Amino acid sequence: MKSKISTAVSQIPLSGIREMWKRAAQYENVISLGIGEPDFNTPKEICQQALQDALQGATHYTQSQGDPELLKAIQMYLYGRLGEDFSIPQIVVTTGGVGGLTSFFRTVLNPGDEVIIPEPYFPPYRHHIEWVGAKAVLLQTRFENGFVPTPEALEAAITQHSKVLLLNSPNNPTGAIIPAETLDSIAHIVLERDLLVLSDEVYERLLFDGRTHESIRTRPGMKERTVVVHSFSKSFAMTGWRIGYAFGPEWLIESMIKVVSS
Template sequence: MTTQHEISERCLHLPSSNFDKIMKMAIENKNVISLGPGEPDFVTPEHIKEAAIIAIDKGYTHYSPIGGRAETKEAIAKKLKKDNGIDASPEEIVVTCGSQEALYLATLSLVDPGEKIIVPDPGFLAYIPMVETVSATPVSLPLREENGFEFDPGELERLIDQRTKVIIINSPSNPTGGILKKKTLEKLADIAIQHDLVIFSDEAYEKLVYDGKKHISMASLNGMNDRVLTFQSFSKTYAMAGFRIGYVAGPIDLIKAMTRLHIYTTVSAPTVSQIAAVEALNGSQKCVEEMRKEYDRRRKLITKRLEEMPKISSLKPEGAFYAFPNISKLGMSSVEASNFFLKKAKVLVVPGSEFGRWGKGYVRMSYATAYEKIEEAMDRIESAVRKK
């Protein structure tokens, strides 16, 4: 085809990704170990797969109700009460095609062009483009290493003005692996109430916490249930990334607005995936703990090895499955370091700058890959760094 079409400004303004270029380089190079993936390397647990297979065999291959099947929403409401301390009725839940769709629906439902959303920086790489796509303005909230990658409440308050509508938080964090402490969340609650703001709480990694740390849901704090949207995913906890299933819970007026938009985006989340999600929530949770323990084993390995390397330092991740080492003493930018690791060590990592300007000087390393591969990747990186 030779016809050239005029692409929308909305699409043209989306940022290009250096990670895409690095991925292409990795494909062209043989014997590359990837520490890039943001999804579990585990196969979906058998009892969940079996529920999906039975659903297909029984003919559950049609549309579901717009906001989600009743059985699925009831299981989610029960889980939120038991695990998170969140009181949400089934009517206050929308089942979506992953939590990322839920985040987008929430942004479209609540934020008008020109209004502001405060986003964690470094933060999940989809936040800023998502905000910009709806013609809103993203405002970066720095997460500094010296603060354990927690935000400074005073700095947050200085970023708020009359156009600020939403604050996004992500704990445990992608990419830093940090967890927001209860006292930080309580200060955030005070700020949200004082300035009449809504919190988007992205909790996709809630079950992946280590060293006795506890995940605290923002909506469980006093006075916050009516101003927090809680976003959850089955992708990370249950290794169900390909099922494309997630959900959001929150105030009924926002949920109704999101449901109206959901009709015109994906209509409904996949029926088979919703049935599998019920089994995930109601069935044995042994698989969740087994995966968490293996991630913890890998976390300890990657942290130990990074600590032993010259010119590289890394805080021990408290959650998720990412390390976020500081590579600034190598005298390279994040992109340059990622290219260096790929070319000299044949290891793929993600430049920290992909996650915001406060990610410069870092790279993200995923330990959602086999223990043996992580060992080999660390051997290669250490050898390359010592020879530099």
């Protein structure tokens, strides 16, 4: 019966992380450097509010874009974090951060399009790109450069089929943060080559040693071509809740909502 499985899915290997979990379970006192999971539970205040809302009947379908109250809360959160007044049509709630990634890919990619991804990268990126018939173009980074993609390497990776640059900063798995001056150069190339940007910023609040994070969408000309993916999983220790959101230009989010609702 395995022949009934689609070719696209059959060609995707099982997650290496899951395989390592199985092996690690055979040993004691194993230190996990695997999945991005906070070492504490979801704060009680969040759990209590969710329970209260559920008991009061907030258990039904919401609009496709997301629950209006949640959308408003995200809007206020983004204003507090970024100092920018987003409109509600610029935001969409997704099933975790991965839901934002897949919705974006299904919205913008056609068969044969190319997505440039700096290595090392979060493994599901490639799978979701290939599922829609597009191609992942891997951009090598080097230890001596802090695993940060260089503008020169990016320029060399672009072809006539390039459509999207996927950035993940802070990076999973390396923790690398793209410096401000590198973001400037990358943004210049993106504008010059007319690319879209998907910026996975799920780890944007996990910063140490006084380091700061900047989004590429803050660069001139980038807001109209960048979608940012966030998740409640890391920032609020809500990995099991599977709640994420994406924000960006209204023209693009509007089409992502079509995908989310389908």
